[in-house]
Amino acid sequence: xxxxxxxxxxxxxxxxxxxxxxxxxxxxxxxxxxxxxxxxxxxxxxxxxxxxxxxxxxxxxxxxxxxxxxxxxxxxxxxxxxxxxxxxxxxxxxxxxxxxxxxxxxxxxxxxxxxxxxxxxxxxxxx
Numbered sequence: 001x002x003x004x005x006x007x008x009x010x011x012x013x014x015x016x017x018x019x020x021x022x023x024x025x026x027x028x029x030x031x032x033x034x035x036x037x038x039x040x041x042x043x044x045x046x047x048x049x050x051x052x053x054x055x056x057x058x059x060x061x062x063x064x065x066x067x068x069x070x071x072x073x074x075x076x077x078x079x080x081x082x083x084x085x086x087x088x089x090x091x092x093x094x095x096x097x098x099x100x101x102x103x104x105x106x107x108x109x110x111x112x113x114x115x116x117x118x119x120x121x122x123x124x125x126x127x
Contacts, residue, residue: 076105
């Protein structure tokens with residue numbers, strides 16, 4: 001069984017996908033970019049500002065499902081410039097406690113709305 005999760009605390013989906021799907025004891029969150037849910041506009045600023053907004057959006061979806069970042073087991077980070085990795089990583093570390101989730105980080109040629117970073121994740125919802 002698949003259950004969609006949606007919250008007004010995160011941007012609405014930009015296409016035919018859900019903010020998240022709960023299935024089989026896991027929560028699968030779609031990638032988030034640095035869109036301010038109040039304005040539906042991409043936030044300006046450097047990679048740190050965009051990473052913070054992305055993680056705040058993901059946190060809102062997690063909260064909408066009744067869980068938090070401590071339940072995250074896997075993330076994927078897409079960046080348009082891996083030279084900005086240290087600044088992204090510094091903000092990222094503020095949102096996760098030990099043990100940190102497994103992670104893959106990739107450089108992408110381009111992201112939606114010309115964002116600098118996009119992150120998706122998987123969390124455990126059952127024990």
